[in-house]
Amino acid sequence: MHKSLLIDPAKCTSCLQCEMACSYEHTGAFNPARSRIKIYEFEHGRYAIPFTCTQCAEAWCLHACPVEAITINAETGAKDVHADLCVGCKVCTIACPFGAVNYDKQTKTVVKCDLCGGDPKCAEACPTDAITYVDEDWTGYDRMQYYAERTHLPSFSG
Amino acid sequence: MGWQRKVLRINLTNGEVKEEPLNMEWAFQYIGERGLASKYLMENMDPKTDAMSPENVLIFATGPLTGTMASTSGRYAVITKGPLTNAIACSNSGGKFGAELKYAGYDLLILEGKAPEPVYLHILDDSAEVLPAGELWGKTVWDTEAWLKSTHQNPHLKVASIGVAGERGVRYACIVNDLHRAAGRSGVGAVMGSKNLKAIAVRGTRGVTVDDPDRFMQVVKEVNELLVNDAGRKGLTTHGTNAMMSSMQEFGGLPTRNFQEVQFEGYYKINHRGVRAKKRNGHVNYITNKACFGCTIACGRIAHIDKEHFTIINRKEYWHASGGLEYETAYAFGPVVGVDDVDALTFANYMMNEHGMDPISFGVTLAAAMELYEMGVITGEDTDGVSLNFGNAEALAVMSEKTGKYEGFGQVLGLGSKRMCEKYGHPELFMGVKGQEFAGYDARALQGMGLGYATSNRGACHLKHDTFEVDMDDQSGNGKAKPCKESQDFVAMLDSTGLCLFPASAWGAPQYQQMLDAACEGDWSEDRILECGERTWTLERQFNMAAGLTAADDTLPPRLLNDPAPSGTAKGKVCELGRMIPEYYAERGWSSDGVPTPETLARLGIT
Numbered sequence: 001m002h003k004s005l006l007i008d009p010a011k012c013t014s015c016l017q018c019e020m021a022c023s024y025e026h027t028g029a030f031n032p033a034r035s036r037i038k039i040y041e042f043e044h045g046r047y048a049i050p051f052t053c054t055q056c057a058e059a060w061c062l063h064a065c066p067v068e069a070i071t072i073n074a075e076t077g078a079k080d081v082h083a084d085l086c087v088g089c090k091v092c093t094i095a096c097p098f099g100a101v102n103y104d105k106q107t108k109t110v111v112k113c114d115l116c117g118g119d120p121k122c123a124e125a126c127p128t129d130a131i132t133y134v135d136e137d138w139t140g141y142d143r144m145q146y147y148a149e150r151t152h153l154p155s156f157s158g
Numbered sequence: 159m160g161w162q163r164k165v166l167r168i169n170l171t172n173g174e175v176k177e178e179p180l181n182m183e184w185a186f187q188y189i190g191e192r193g194l195a196s197k198y199l200m201e202n203m204d205p206k207t208d209a210m211s212p213e214n215v216l217i218f219a220t221g222p223l224t225g226t227m228a229s230t231s232g233r234y235a236v237i238t239k240g241p242l243t244n245a246i247a248c249s250n251s252g253g254k255f256g257a258e259l260k261y262a263g264y265d266l267l268i269l270e271g272k273a274p275e276p277v278y279l280h281i282l283d284d285s286a287e288v289l290p291a292g293e294l295w296g297k298t299v300w301d302t303e304a305w306l307k308s309t310h311q312n313p314h315l316k317v318a319s320i321g322v323a324g325e326r327g328v329r330y331a332c333i334v335n336d337l338h339r340a341a342g343r344s345g346v347g348a349v350m351g352s353k354n355l356k357a358i359a360v361r362g363t364r365g366v367t368v369d370d371p372d373r374f375m376q377v378v379k380e381v382n383e384l385l386v387n388d389a390g391r392k393g394l395t396t397h398g399t400n401a402m403m404s405s406m407q408e409f410g411g412l413p414t415r416n417f418q419e420v421q422f423e424g425y426y427k428i429n430h431r432g433v434r435a436k437k438r439n440g441h442v443n444y445i446t447n448k449a450c451f452g453c454t455i456a457c458g459r460i461a462h463i464d465k466e467h468f469t470i471i472n473r474k475e476y477w478h479a480s481g482g483l484e485y486e487t488a489y490a491f492g493p494v495v496g497v498d499d500v501d502a503l504t505f506a507n508y509m510m511n512e513h514g515m516d517p518i519s520f521g522v523t524l525a526a527a528m529e530l531y532e533m534g535v536i537t538g539e540d541t542d543g544v545s546l547n548f549g550n551a552e553a554l555a556v557m558s559e560k561t562g563k564y565e566g567f568g569q570v571l572g573l574g575s576k577r578m579c580e581k582y583g584h585p586e587l588f589m590g591v592k593g594q595e596f597a598g599y600d601a602r603a604l605q606g607m608g609l610g611y612a613t614s615n616r617g618a619c620h621l622k623h624d625t626f627e628v629d630m631d632d633q634s635g636n637g638k639a640k641p642c643k644e645s646q647d648f649v650a651m652l653d654s655t656g657l658c659l660f661p662a663s664a665w666g667a668p669q670y671q672q673m674l675d676a677a678c679e680g681d682w683s684e685d686r687i688l689e690c691g692e693r694t695w696t697l698e699r700q701f702n703m704a705a706g707l708t709a710a711d712d713t714l715p716p717r718l719l720n721d722p723a724p725s726g727t728a729k730g731k732v733c734e735l736g737r738m739i740p741e742y743y744a745e746r747g748w749s750s751d752g753v754p755t756p757e758t759l760a761r762l763g764i765t
Contacts, residue, residue, distance in 0.1 A: 003187050013447065013448050013449035013453075013456040013508035014448050014449055015450070015451065015452060015453050015454070015456065016254070016257075016451055016452060017227070017452060017454070020226075020227050020452065021227070023365065024227065024371075024375075027365065027369045028367065028371070029365030029368045030225055030226050030227055030365075030368075031261060031262065031363065031364070031365025031366070032257075032261070033314070033361075033362065033363035033365070034363065034365065043479050044334075044337050044338060044460070044479055044480040044481065045337070045338070045448045045460055045479075045480075045481075046445060046446065046448075046459075046460050046478075047390060048448065048478035072402075072513060105363075125227075127382075127386065127454045128456075138518055157708070
C-alpha cells in the first residue's frame, strides 16, 4: 500500500526543519528556498501551515506535461519529475490547483515533492509530528476519532 | 565551510556596496557571529568614537552554524558601539532573518558612515543595493515589513528594521526582525537610526553547506536527542521562559517597584499560569507557542489581547495575535513597575515590537520614573498629566506608546533610566550597570548574577553568563568568580557559533565541539573553542577599556550594595560585589584595576 504525508498545521511551530531537511536531501545544501515543502505563516505567526504536494491520484501536473516528464512512481505513488526530460515549460505549475509544483531557476526544471523515494525527510525532521508519513487511506481518521471521542464523553460541553 | 567566506561592506555615506572575502585567520580565532564581529569592530573603528556618530560601525553577523540543521540555527547578532552604555554592544536575535542573510551568501554585513537621506538595504543573493527609504521613514516596524514585501512583490523577503524609536534616537531602541523577534538590548536600533538606515530586507537562495555533511547530520541527530529529552527544554516548550517568574518569586529574587522589594504580590496573574487564565468573558491571553528558525524548543509565545480590554477596546488594529510575554518582558512590565494586568503587559509588548524598543530597558526606566513620581520629584506636569504611580496599568500602556512614538514624556523615558535619573538629580535610582538596565533577577538573592551584571561587557545583562546553580546553592559571594568567568567564556563561544543560548541546558562544550568540528574545516577541540570564547570576552573588554571605561564601571547601584533585601530567602542580605570583583579579576588574569595583563593578552593571541 502507498503511504502519504499527513499534515497537522495545529502542531506546526514554523521551525522550518522540514525545509532544511528537504533541501539537504535534494540539493546537498541547507537551503529552504529550494525546499519542496513550504511553511506559510499568518497573523504574526499565529498560524503556520506546512504545504506540499499531496500526490493526487488523478494528477493535473502529470496530464499537463507535454513531454511526459512526470510519471507515477509505482513503489511510492509519488508523481516524480524526470529532470532529464523536463524542458522547464512550467505548464504543470499552472495546472496544479495547489501551487505545489515549482520552477527551480538553478536546474531550469520544475521540482516537486517525490516523497524522498518512500522515506520523506521532512517527516523525519519534524520535531512535533506536524508532518507524519502514514498509510494513504488513513488520513482523516485520527481527527474523526478525536471528535467522536469528544462527542460521546459526558464531560463534553462544547 | 560553515562560513560563506564573504563579507558585504556598505558605505552608507556614498551608497557604495562592496564584497570582500572573510578574514579566515580571524574566523579561526573567533569562530563567527559575536566573536568574529567584535574583532571586525575593533579593527574597523576607534572605540572612543561617539556611538551616535557616522564613524560608529554597525555589523550584522551570522555564525558558521547559522542556517544549518543544528537546532536553533536562526541567529544573527548586531555588534556596534552602544549608545546606552558607550561600551561594545552585542545583541542577538532569532526569528528567520539571520538564516536568510546567511543563505544570501554573507557571514557579515559591515555598515559604515551615514546616509545623507533615509535609506534601506535590499539584498537578493549577490545583488545588494542601498535604496531611498522615502515614505518608509516614520513607519512602524510592522508597516515597514508589509511595505517592503509588497513593494518588492516578494513575500519571501525577511526584514530587520527600526521603528520611530530608533529613528528618533531612543537610547534603547532595538532592531526588530520577523515582526516580534529583536536584537533587543543596548540600543543597537538607535545606532541604525543615527545612520539613516530604516531596514534591511533580504532574500537568500544560495544555501549553506558544511565541511563533513554526513558526520554533521549524525552529530546533529545525536545532540538533538539530548535536547528533546532535556527537562529544561520541555519546560521552555510548555511554559516559555515565563515559568521563571514563580521561581524568582519563591526565591525572593523578583525585582519589584524599582528594586525596592524582591517579591511581587501580583506575580501569579502574569506568570506562565496567569497568561492561560480564562477571564469571565472567556478570553485567554495565551494562544500557542512558536519557534524561531531551526528550533526544536519553540519557547516563543503567541498571544492576543482581550478586545474589551481598555488598551484596545476601540483600536481594531490591535485585535490580532502577536508576540506574547516572555519572562523578561513580564518582569519589566510587571513586578518592577508593580503592574499585574496581563493584557496591559501584552499591549506594552506590542508597542515594543511595533515601534522597536527593548522592553527591559523601557520597563526599568518607567519604574525609576514611577519612583521619582512617588517621591514628588516629578509631577503630572512633567508626565503629560498621567499618574505614574506604581501599579498603574494605564500609565504602562500610555507611556509605552508615547515612548515608541517619541511623544511628550516618552522623550524623557527614551533617555533610559541612567540619563533620566541624572536629569532629575537622583542618579542612585538608576537600576543597572554601565547605563544599561537590569534583567529580572535581584543581585541580593543571586550573588553570581550580581557579579555577572557588574562585569558584563554590554552593561547589565543576564544572558552573558550562567551562575544560576551556584547562586541557588549558596547565597553568599563565595566561589562565584570562577563559575562566572567560565560561563562567560562558554556563552561567548556558543554565541559565536550562530546558535541560541537555550539548548545549553542540554548541551555542554562537547556538543558544540562536535557540531563545529563537523561543520567547519580545521580541528576544533573543546579547549580551542572555549579559548575562542575567552578571547572574545577579553577582546570586548579591550574595546571597553579603549573606549574609556574603567574598573569603576564594574559596579552596582547603592541599593543592591547597601540596602538589605526586605524579604525572601535572601532577607537581610546585600550583594557582596566588593568581595567577588578582585577574585574575578584574578581569575581572568587581569590587573587589580581590571585591565587584561600583557601575559593574558599574549596567551590569547590578542594584539
